[in-house]
Every structure is written in structure tokens, then in C-alpha cells.
Amino acid sequence: MDASESEQYEAAIHGDREAFEMIIRTHSRTLFAIAYGVLQNREEAEDVVQDSLVKAWKTRWRVRDAEKFLAWLATITRHRAHDIFRKRRAVSLSNETIEATESHTADTTAIDQQLHSALAALPELHRTALTLRYFEEMDYRTIENTLGLTNGALRGILGRALASMRKQLRPALASMD
Amino acid sequence: MATIHDEIDTWLAADLHGELSNKERSALHAHLVDCAACRKTHHETKTMNKILEETFAQEKPDPAFEQRMLAGFRNRIPQRSGLVKVLVDLMRLRATQIAAVAAALLGLVQIGRMITGEPVTAPRAPERYAQIEVGPPQAPESRPSQAGALERSGGISAGRPQDLALQPPAPPAAARSQFQKESKVSATTAEPAKAAQSEAGDVAALELRNNAAVREEATQSPVESPAPALANRKLIRNATVELEIVSFDNAVQKITAFANGEHGYVATTDSEKQANGKLKGQIVVKVLPENLDRFLQEIRSLGELKNQALGTEDVTKAYFDTDSRLKNAHVMEQRLIDMLKTKTGKVSDLLQVEKELGRVREEIEKMQGELKYWDSQVQFATVTISLAEKDMEEPAAFLLKERAQLSLYTPDVEKIYNEAKSLASPKVQITNAQLNREYSGRVSAQLSMLIAPEESDAVIGRIKGFGRVENFQTQTQRIAQGGSGMSENARTKRDKMELNITISREEQEQAFQQTSLRIRTSSVDEKAKELRTLAEKQGGRVRSSTFSRDPDGREVANVSLRVPLKNYPALMQSLDSLGKVQNVSVQRQDRTEAQVDESNAPADISIQVYSQGNIVTEESGLLATLRRTLAQSAGAIMWSLRMIGVAIAFLAPWVIAIVGVIWLARRVIRARRKP
Numbered sequence: 001m002d003a004s005e006s007e008q009y010e011a012a013i014h015g016d017r018e019a020f021e022m023i024i025r026t027h028s029r030t031l032f033a034i035a036y037g038v039l040q041n042r043e044e045a046e047d048v049v050q051d052s053l054v055k056a057w058k059t060r061w062r063v064r065d066a067e068k069f070l071a072w073l074a075t076i077t078r079h080r081a082h083d084i085f086r087k088r089r090a091v092s093l094s095n096e097t098i099e100a101t102e103s104h105t106a107d108t109t110a111i112d113q114q115l116h117s118a119l120a121a122l123p124e125l126h127r128t129a130l131t132l133r134y135f136e137e138m139d140y141r142t143i144e145n146t147l148g149l150t151n152g153a154l155r156g157i158l159g160r161a162l163a164s165m166r167k168q169l170r171p172a173l174a175s176m177d
Numbered sequence: 178m179a180t181i182h183d184e185i186d187t188w189l190a191a192d193l194h195g196e197l198s199n200k201e202r203s204a205l206h207a208h209l210v211d212c213a214a215c216r217k218t219h220h221e222t223k224t225m226n227k228i229l230e231e232t233f234a235q236e237k238p239d240p241a242f243e244q245r246m247l248a249g250f251r252n253r254i255p256q257r258s259g260l261v262k263v264l265v266d267l268m269r270l271r272a273t274q275i276a277a278v279a280a281a282l283l284g285l286v287q288i289g290r291m292i293t294g295e296p297v298t299a300p301r302a303p304e305r306y307a308q309i310e311v312g313p314p315q316a317p318e319s320r321p322s323q324a325g326a327l328e329r330s331g332g333i334s335a336g337r338p339q340d341l342a343l344q345p346p347a348p349p350a351a352a353r354s355q356f357q358k359e360s361k362v363s364a365t366t367a368e369p370a371k372a373a374q375s376e377a378g379d380v381a382a383l384e385l386r387n388n389a390a391v392r393e394e395a396t397q398s399p400v401e402s403p404a405p406a407l408a409n410r411k412l413i414r415n416a417t418v419e420l421e422i423v424s425f426d427n428a429v430q431k432i433t434a435f436a437n438g439e440h441g442y443v444a445t446t447d448s449e450k451q452a453n454g455k456l457k458g459q460i461v462v463k464v465l466p467e468n469l470d471r472f473l474q475e476i477r478s479l480g481e482l483k484n485q486a487l488g489t490e491d492v493t494k495a496y497f498d499t500d501s502r503l504k505n506a507h508v509m510e511q512r513l514i515d516m517l518k519t520k521t522g523k524v525s526d527l528l529q530v531e532k533e534l535g536r537v538r539e540e541i542e543k544m545q546g547e548l549k550y551w552d553s554q555v556q557f558a559t560v561t562i563s564l565a566e567k568d569m570e571e572p573a574a575f576l577l578k579e580r581a582q583l584s585l586y587t588p589d590v591e592k593i594y595n596e597a598k599s600l601a602s603p604k605v606q607i608t609n610a611q612l613n614r615e616y617s618g619r620v621s622a623q624l625s626m627l628i629a630p631e632e633s634d635a636v637i638g639r640i641k642g643f644g645r646v647e648n649f650q651t652q653t654q655r656i657a658q659g660g661s662g663m664s665e666n667a668r669t670k671r672d673k674m675e676l677n678i679t680i681s682r683e684e685q686e687q688a689f690q691q692t693s694l695r696i697r698t699s700s701v702d703e704k705a706k707e708l709r710t711l712a713e714k715q716g717g718r719v720r721s722s723t724f725s726r727d728p729d730g731r732e733v734a735n736v737s738l739r740v741p742l743k744n745y746p747a748l749m750q751s752l753d754s755l756g757k758v759q760n761v762s763v764q765r766q767d768r769t770e771a772q773v774d775e776s777n778a779p780a781d782i783s784i785q786v787y788s789q790g791n792i793v794t795e796e797s798g799l800l801a802t803l804r805r806t807l808a809q810s811a812g813a814i815m816w817s818l819r820m821i822g823v824a825i826a827f828l829a830p831w832v833i834a835i836v837g838v839i840w841l842a843r844r845v846i847r848a849r850r851k852p
Contacts, residue, residue, distance in 0.1 A: 014270075015262070017256065024250060025243050028246040032238050036236065042238070046238070046246075049246060050246060053249075054250060054254060057250070057254055061270065061271070112232065115228060115229075133194060135233055135237055140194070155196065158194065159186040159188070159189070159190040160187075162186060162222055163186035165225055165229070166218075166221050166222055169225065170221065
């Protein structure tokens with residue numbers, strides 16, 4: 001993290017709205033990726049990012065260490081996404097999800113459907129890591145920072161995530177070749 | 178270590194994501210060349226990666242995503258106006274919160290103090306005032322601060338405008354206003370401003386001191402360089418100085434030298450010798466007025482300056498008045514002379530003129546004398562120097578006053594009283610003699626005498642020999658004469674000694690040591706007599722003796738003896754020969770405050786001689802224990818017997834009654850069978 005970025009966070013914590021808006025510009029896609037990793041739904045993910053930003057602004061003075069501002073934002077987003085996820089499951093497992101998947105199936109191929117179910121089967125951390133990687137093409141280091149992982153842990157996570165996806169999609173893959 | 182093959186998934190993913198170093202990548206590719214299975218996995222993973230990239234590319238947020246986020250954020254968090262925003266932001270800062278809590282607590286504490294009536298002002302405040310008031314050291318300069326204090330205490334402004342006018346105007350006024358402000362502030366409860374306030378106080382004190390210094394200079398400067406405008410004025414300057422010096426003569430010499438150095442002269446000198454050999458005196462020196470200040474400075478170096486006063490008298494007006502009157506008188510004189518010269522008119526008129534001329538001349542001379550006197554006074558300043566040698570108060574001599582108190586015990590008071598009286602001589606004067614005889618037989622005497630110092634030791638020695646000295650106290654007082662304090666050189670003289678003697682009969686003396694004991698013996702009367710002879714052998718006397726015998730055959734003799742303490746151990750030793758000595762108790766009164774002749778001090782011994790007769794035997798020893806045990810067991814048996822008796826007495830009526838009933842019943846039954 002370079003100095004100017006750190007200063008930006010500091011300013012945002014102290015109520016500099018412009019700095020905070022700058023952070024929104026640069027990092028909202030990352031937050032989106034995290035929310036999407038949990039929810040796998042674009043609209044919901046967008047709402048989650050929006051809510052998280054508002055909450056972050058309101059509670060920004062709680063952050064003591066400006067260096068950890070981004071990780072803190074990520075945590076807020078993930079928690080918010082979890083809340084939504086739980087609510088969704090509580091409301092109705094059958095209705096919405098299936099409807100949503102059905103609406104997907106209408107205009108997507110079979111492999112897409114398989115991919116989605118395979119993604120849904122992944123542990124949440126793995127899925128988030130994957131979304132961050134494939135949405136934002138972030139390098140491992142940044143992803144680790146954002147998710148609060150230790151050095152080198154991401155390699156194993158992404159390796160395992162890819163492997164399990166591969167195994168689940170093996171028949172489809174074979175057909176593709 | 179895990180091989181590439183084992184962790185092929187990780188390696189492949191990292192490779193596809195471009196996270197492998199060159200070295201790692203070549204190692205991976207080398208392995209892929211060798212391992213067919215991994216090659217297959219590699220292929221699959223690549224496809225997987227591609228699918229994922231494609232899929233996620235579809236799901237990626239559109240380019241307007243950030244704008245939407247921003248717009249949503251701005252919608253939901255409207256921009257606040259400046260002040261509110263600053264306030265809200267401030268309140269959210271941790272430091273502000275802590276400060277607010279602290280302020281609230283302090284406020285509570287203050288309210289609590291006000292309620293309980295504790296002083297609310299900052300505790301350092303009084304100290305500061307003290308410091309300020311003490312600060313400016315010299316008397317005239319300390320006035321503004323006193324004035325300030327007055328103003329503070331009662332609001333009565335001390336009316337000293339003339340003093341204040343002399344001083345540089347602005348700074349003291351500022352300092353005073355600061356004073357007032359401060360006192361007001363400290364009267365209210367201004368806790369948070371405490372630090373600032375104390376600072377202000379210190380600054381004020383500092384300023385005051387500076388002002389004092391400035392003022393000192395200001396008051397001195399006109400003295401040191403008289404303004405040129407004053408040069409043709411007629412000013413008489415004089416000064417008085419009081420000095421404490423070590424040596425008078427030396428100081429006079431030096432003053433003379435200084436005076437000559439300043440073109441002056443010593444006008445008069447007088448000195449006086451004190452009883453203690455110290456000199457004091459007065460010197461009047463005349464010096465040129467312009468040299469006066471330097472001269473005074475020089476004088477100060479001679480010793481300790483006690484007092485100094487400098488005065489100036491302006492005689493300009495009187496001088497010039499006299500001067501013009503003199504001129505007039507001269508004119509008058511001339512005219513009178515002219516009148517005489519013309520010699521016209523009657524003789525009586527001429528005589529009148531002559532008389533007038535005489536009067537005018539007299540006046541002229543008087544005025545001339547006056548002017549001359551003033552001239553001399555103006556020409557030279559008068560310095561009156563009072564000198565006193567150090568330790569002026571040192572005493573000239575010391576008088577040693579001795580007073581002694583002597584208490585004597587003797588068998589024959591009257592004899593000793595007469596003997597003491599016969600000691601009277603020119604050098605031993607009896608001032609008071611008194612012999613008291615009471616009905617109870619108590620005899621005592623009191624003597625007071627004055628003894629010449631050279632005789633005192635001998636006389637006291639003799640009187641001490643008359644009897645037993647119970648108490649002897651001397652008191653010496655050294656009285657300084659012609660001064661006070663200490664002196665190394667003063668002589669010490671012994672005064673007549675005052676001696677008070679009290680003579681009492683020996684019997685009245687309280688025993689120094691009291692012993693009581695019991696002697697068990699078979700023949701009480703005989704032993705009591707023996708005891709008396711023993712006591713006489715040891716120089717003791719029997720004070721009282723009683724003998725009694727009760728119907729049980731118990732004989733008791735009480736003998737009270739008094740022996741000198743030196744014979745006490747021997748007597749005690751010899752008592753053992755009389756019988757078994759028991760219950761010895763000794764009581765001694767150490768009289769620390771008095772000088773006591775211990776060997777001759779009386780020791781009282783009370784002895785009870787009693788017969789073994791029916792007096793209860795010892796309660797210790799094997800036999801006694803056995804006896805007690807037996808007695809106790811006998812007692813126990815008796816007790817149980819009694820209990821048995823009680824039980825029998827308790828049961829017997831019932832037994833008798835039952836037996837009676839049975840016997841009657843049998844008789845009845847038998848009586849029925851028979852018929």
C-alpha cells in the first residue's frame with residue numbers, strides 16, 4: 001500500500017467525503033466481487049455494496065488503523081452479504097432461487113448451469129477468491145490483503161477451488177474438447 | 178517436501194494466473210513433459226480457466242457500476258452544511274469524546290465541591306499572592322503592591338497618588354489591573370483556565386519585580402546627577418548614616434581619609450566607651466555636595482549599614498530674599514552715611530541718624546552672617562556618621578548567683594539547729610531561723626543564710642556533717658551585667674551564696690527501703706527479744722513492737738526495725754538464725770532527683786514472728802498431695818453415700834407401699850379361701 005493511498009484512507013476516516021468517494025471509485029468493484037462471491041447474484045451484490053458503503057461511511061471513525069481500511073470495508077461487505085444470503089434462504093429456498101436459476105437456464109447453456117452449481121458447492125472463501133481473481137484479475141498479493149489472508153495461502157485455495165470445479169465439470173469439459 | 182506432482186492443482190492454477198516465478202514455471206513445464214497424468218490435468222485446468230474467464234466476464238459489473246454506486250451513496254448520505262459537519266465529525270473523534278467525558282467529570286467534581294462548601298479556588302492562588310507581596314524588597318518600592326492588596330481586600334484605594342506619580346506610570350498600573358482581574362477570576366470557579374491563570378500570575382509577579390528595579394533606579398538617578406537647572410539653586414544637603422563597624426578608631430581613620438579624598442574635612446568627632454570596652458561615637462564630615470553620593474558609597478564599605486537618610490533643604494528663596502534685603506540695607510547705610518557727611522540739621526537728628534546707622538549695620542552683619550552660613554552649608558554637605566562597634570550589647574561582666582537547698586535528718590533537731598546557728602560570722606549571715614515544735618512531737622527547723630563565696634564550700638561541708646543529708650540541691654545562675662548574650666572577655670564574679678536548710682527528725686524520714694518478712698518459730702516471745710538485740714548490734718533501732726497470743730495458741734509478734742542501709746544485708750543474714758524466713762518482700766523507692774547518702778539511708782524492716790502452732794501447713798509436697806487426694810476420695814465416697822441415701826429415701830416409700838399392698842392382697846385372698 002503506498003503512502004498516498006494510506007493518506008486517502010486517513011482523510012476518509014476523518015470525514016473527507018471526496019477521499020471516500022475516491023475510494024468508492026477505485027474499490028467498489030472489489031467489494032462487488034466479494035459480495036458476488038457470497039451471493040452469486042448481481043443485483044443483490046450491488047445492493048450489498050451500496051449498503052456496505054453507506055454503513056462504512058457512517059461508522060468510519062471506528063477504524064483506528066488506516067492501513068486496514070480496505071480489509072475493514074471488505075469485512076463489512078462480506079457480513080452484509082452473509083446477512084442477505086441467510087435472509088434469502090429463510091424466506092424461501094424453493095421460490096426465488098429456483099426461479100432465478102430457471103430464468104438463467106432459459107438463455108444459458110448446460111455447461112453454464114453446471115458451472116453455477118459447481119461454484120455454489122464451493123466453500124465461500126474459495127468462491128470469493130475465485131470471483132476476485134476472475135472479475136478483477138487481481139494478483140494474489142492484493143487478494144490476500146483484501147481478504148485478510150496470510151502470505152501464500154491463496155495459492156492453495158485457488159488451486160483447490162479450480163481442481164474441485166474441474167472434477168465436477170469433467171464430463172462437460174470432455175464434451176467440449 | 179511435496180513434489181510438483183502432488184500439488185499439481187496449485188501449480189497449474191498459479192501458472193495460469195501468472196503467479197509463478199520463472200524458475201518455478203520451468204520446473205513445472207519440465208514435470209509436465211515427463212508426467213502424462215499431469216499433462217492431462219493441465220489441459221483440463223486450462224479449459225476450466227477459460228470457461229471461468231468467459232463466465233465471469235459476463236457477470237462482471239457494467240462500466241457505469243461505479244457511477245451508480247457513487248450516485249446511490251450521495252443519495253443516501255446527503256452532504257451536510259459546514260458547521261454541522263465539523264461538529265459531527267468532531268464528536269466522532271475518540272479524543273473529543275474523551276475530552277468531553279473528562280470535562281463532564283470535572284464539572285461534576287466542581288458542582289460537588291460547591292455543594293459541600295469546599296474552597297473552589299485553585300489551591301496555588303494564595304501562594305502566588307504571598308510571593309507577589311513579598312517580591313519587591315525595599316519599603317518605598319513595595320507600595321504599589323500594598324496598594325494593590327488593599328484594593329483587593331476592601332476596594333479602598335490607598336490614596337497615594339503622589340507616590341504613584343513618582344514612578345514610571347504604565348507598567349505598575351498594568352500589573353495592578355492584572356491583579357484585580359486575577360482575583361476576580363480566582364473568586365469564580367474557573368477550573369479549566371487554571372494553568373493559564375497561574376502563568377499569568379507568575380508573569381505579573383515578574384513584571385512587578387522588574388518595575389521595582391526600574392523604580393529603584395529612577396529614585397536614585399536624580400540624587401546621583403543633579404540637573405543642571407538646579408546648579409545655581411541653593412540646596413543644603415545632609416545625610417545621616419548609621420554604621421556598625423569592627424573597630425572604631427580604624428573607621429575614623431578611614432572616614433578621615435575618604436573625606437580628604439573627596440575634598441572634605443572631618444568637622445567633629447566624639448566617642449564614648451561602653452562598660453564592656455566597646456566604642457561608639459559620632460563623626461560629622463563635610464564634603465562637597467557633588468561628591469556626597471560617592472562618599473556615602475565609600476563609607477558603606479566600612480561596615481554594616483544600619484540606617485541611612487539623605488535630606489535636601491532648598492534655601493534658594495530665603496537666600497535671595499536675604500541677599501536683596503542686604504543690598505537694600507547697604508543702600509540705606511550709604512544714604513545714612515551721606516546724611517552724616519552733610520551734617521545738616523540738629524544734633525538730635527544727627528544722633529538719630531547715628532543710631533539708625535548702627536541698627537542698619539547690625540542688620541547687615543546679621544544678614545551677611547546668615548548668607549555666609551548658608552554658603553558654607555551649601556558649599557559643603559554635612560554627613561553625620563554614627564558608628565558603633567560590633568557586639569555593642571556584649572555584657573561587661575557576669576555575676577554567678579548560687580542557691581542551695583539542703584535537707585538534713587538528725588535524731589536531735591534542736592541541737593543541730595543551735596549548732597548551725599552558732600556558725601554565724603561576718604561571712605556567714607543567718608537571714609532566717611525557725612524552729613517548729615508541734616504537739617505530735619514532730620520537730621523541724623528551717624534556716625536560711627547568706628555565705629560569702631569563699632566560705633561557702635567549707636560551711637556546707639560542716640553542715641552536711643551534722644546529720645544525714647537527704648537532699649542537696651544547688652542552683653547556679655549566671656547573670657550578665659551591662660548587656661546580654663555571650664562574651665568572651667567578660668569577667669565572672671561569684672556572688673554570695675544563699676543556703677536554705679531544713680532540719681527534720683530522723684523518725685520523720687521516709688525509709689529508703691521497706692522489707693517485710695515472716696519468721697516461723699516455736700518460741701515467739703524469745704525470738705522477738707533476740708531480734709531486738711540483733712538489731713541493736715547492727716546499729717538499728719526498734720521502732721515498734723507488738724506481741725499477741727490468741728486462744729488457739731497462736732503467738733504473733735510484730736517488730737518494726739530501722740537500720741542504716743549499709744547494715745541491712747548483715748541483719749538479713751542474721752535473721753536466718755532465728756527461724757525459717759518466709760514471704761520476704763522488698764519495696765524500694767529510688768529518689769533519683771535528690772542526692773542521697775545511700776549507705777546511711779534508713780531501711781525499715783517489719784518482721785512478723787509467729788509460732789508454728791495451728792497455722793495451716795504448707796500446701797505442697799508429696800505428703801500434702803497424698804493427703805489431699807485421700808481427702809478428696811473420702812469426700813467423693815461420702816458424696817456417693819449421700820446420693821445412695823437420697824435414692825433410698827426416694828424409692829423407699831414406694832417399695833413400702835407396694836409391699837404393703839401385696840401383703841394386704843395376700844391376706845385378703847387367704848381369708849377368702851379359708852371359709
